[in-house]
């Protein structure tokens with residue numbers, strides 16, 4: 637048996653303790669889409685603008701924001717499903733830009749994506765066994781039949797679909813939503829990835845099984861030392877599940893920091909609105925689109941300056957003119973002029989707030 641196969645056949649061993657250097661980075665990523673606007677005119681949607689983030693093995697980073705804030709586009713850029721308009725995706729220190737073909741398949745071995753809808757992501761005409769065997773064949777072409785079967789059992793056990801023999805011949809429609817999402821996770825693990833990009837992995841599942849799937853992801857993160865990007869609308873679940881949280885608004889990062897700090901002592905006025913509109917921070921049980929006043933702006937002609945200023949209760953004249961950079965706040969950064977350090981008369985620095 638090759639080393640690859642030995643690792644896949646049983647419980648997969650972690651490849652090392654959480655690493656100080658990021659496994660996957662976004663550096664100044666931007667993505668614009670050209671669309672047909674009013675009266676058929678060409679318009680540009682600036683979906684993602686200057687997004688930088690680091691994913692570390694053994695850690696979860698949550699990307700939180702309202703619908704349309706650019707979260708899925710960031711995940712798709714990191715998965716190399718879209719080419720970026722600007723910026724770089726850096727895997728293990730190397731800038732990577734692939735479009736299909738063998739290089740894309742090699743990239744997918746390291747970076748796998750889990751989608752929101754397990755109904756759509758599993759082919760209904762194939763059994764679970766077929767779907768997983770196919771993934772195993774693609775990622776482990778040298779394994780023989782017995783080795784592949786051992787991997788199949790190992791993957792189902794890893795996502796707690798046991799005994800594996802009960803699930804192999806089932807079709808997706810014979811499983812619950814949570815079981816289907818577990819199969820999608822098993823398929824992703826078949827590549828032995830270092831990074832999982834999980835785009836709203838529980839938002840379409842029954843309330844009662846969301847926590848079980850998040851707990852599974854957390855367990856796999858620890859066992860396999862995975863780096864996980866967890867995309868969600870639900871800032872309460874980010875506190876529970878993620879080490880760090882990034883909040884996006886209208887394509888830009890507005891706040892970043894330790895999840896506990898971002899959710900319990902949010903610095904950016906937008907994060908405060910998000911947290912205030914999540915009624916029970918300890919519950920993972922309801923879909924809670926933020927109910928803050930106003931609507932997210934058009935990304936075809938976004939507001940000048942800080943994109944949040946038209947909705948911001950603390951907006952100042954400067955906010956409509958100059959976009960704030962990410963400024964230091966205790967335990968992270970926030971893109972808000974409230975936190976610009978100013979020099980006092982005695983030479984000490986103080987925040988503007």
Ligand SMILES: Nc1ncnc2c1ncn2[C@@H]1O[C@H](COP(=O)(O)OP(=O)(O)OP(=O)(O)O)[C@@H](O)[C@H]1O
Nearest residue numbers: 669671681683702703704705706707708709710935
């Ligand atoms: N392929 C595309 N073509 C044109 N516009 C797009 C495309 N994909 C995304 N957009 C636009 O980019 C913006 C960001 O979309 P994105 O799906 O990344 O946001 P999101 O935060 O993930 O939202 P949701 O939570 O609803 O999935 C939106 O205005 C969206 O309409």
